[in-house]
Amino acid sequence: MKIKFWGTRGSIATPGKETVTYGGNTTCVEVVSPQGHRVVIDAGSGIRLLGDLLEITSESTEIYLLITHIHWDHLLGFPFFSPIHDSGCKIKVDGYPSCMKGIRYPFDNQMGDGFFPISFEDLEAEITYLGVVKKEPLHIGEMVIDKVALTHPQGGFGFRFREQGKTLVFITDNELPREGESPELMDRYVAFSEGADLLIHDAQYTPDEFSGRRGWGHSNYEDTVKLAMRAGVRKLILFHHDPSRTDKEVSEIEKHCRRIAKEQRSDLEVEAAREGAEVDL
Numbered sequence: 001m002k003i004k005f006w007g008t009r010g011s012i013a014t015p016g017k018e019t020v021t022y023g024g025n026t027t028c029v030e031v032v033s034p035q036g037h038r039v040v041i042d043a044g045s046g047i048r049l050l051g052d053l054l055e056i057t058s059e060s061t062e063i064y065l066l067i068t069h070i071h072w073d074h075l076l077g078f079p080f081f082s083p084i085h086d087s088g089c090k091i092k093v094d095g096y097p098s099c100m101k102g103i104r105y106p107f108d109n110q111m112g113d114g115f116f117p118i119s120f121e122d123l124e125a126e127i128t129y130l131g132v133v134k135k136e137p138l139h140i141g142e143m144v145i146d147k148v149a150l151t152h153p154q155g156g157f158g159f160r161f162r163e164q165g166k167t168l169v170f171i172t173d174n175e176l177p178r179e180g181e182s183p184e185l186m187d188r189y190v191a192f193s194e195g196a197d198l199l200i201h202d203a204q205y206t207p208d209e210f211s212g213r214r215g216w217g218h219s220n221y222e223d224t225v226k227l228a229m230r231a232g233v234r235k236l237i238l239f240h241h242d243p244s245r246t247d248k249e250v251s252e253i254e255k256h257c258r259r260i261a262k263e264q265r266s267d268l269e270v271e272a273a274r275e276g277a278e279v280d281l
């Protein structure tokens with residue numbers, strides 16, 4: 001499968017000269033299977049450009065939209081996702097149970113008091129809710145997608161994609177417990193990520209920042225690296241960069257995480273997510 005990062009930032013979009021390398025758009029990651037099935041994870045501001053570049057070629061282009069949770073930074077791009085205006089497009093939505101509420105909410109509700117000037121019912125695309133992944137794995141062609149519950153205010157789901165012997169795990173907006181705290185919770189994320197070829201995980205905070213931000217639902221990068229090493233993943237991509245983080249700071253975090261892995265004699269590869277980057281699994 002091919003993975004592309006359209007938005008890597010957490011909390012709020014951060015355009016500007018300090019965020020050119022790693023990107024300023026909020027969460028949006030595209031996964032395309034070898035058979036051509038397209039899954040978009042989250043509709044943060046990064047989804048706008050993806051929508052503009054997607055070619056809706058056939059009469060029935062299918063896009064699966066998987067929503068981790070409905071915090072704004074994961075949804076605010078949806079009204080600007082141009083395929084919603086294309087009658088040849090079928091958007092199949094799944095993910096956290098409140099996902100349809102989340103994507104409908106910004107649109108006008110026909111009482112004229114919405115946050116957006118057009119109503120959801122006027123969108124040309126066929127937008128349907130699948131409601132599968134909350135109950136059982138979702139099968140899309142040969143790709144199987146299952147979920148794990150996040151440790152995050154109001155909840156959310158992380159997702160695991162398996163296809164042709166390859167595994168991608170995507171977990172953002174997740175607060176990993178510190179060493180010695182809630183071992184069964186850590187075991188849950190280790191088991192879910194076990195042996196993944198690629199783990200994309202929240203690493204919003206530094207260890208120093210983390211102590212003052214407990215309960216906010218994000219991880220510090222040290223715990224994220226420890227999870228990846230314990231789960232024996234091949235490659236870790238640090239995700240959901242803090243909005244205050246400059247490119248230079250993200251690059252330092254990336255180097256520090258590589259050092260942690262090296263000190264533990266781990267073969268783990270570590271990168272910080274870059275907007276526009278692609279990974280071929």
Ligand SMILES: [Zn+2]
Binds near residue numbers: 071
């Ligand atoms: Zn977020």
Ligand SMILES: [Zn+2]
Binds near residue numbers: 173217
């Ligand atoms: Zn969130």
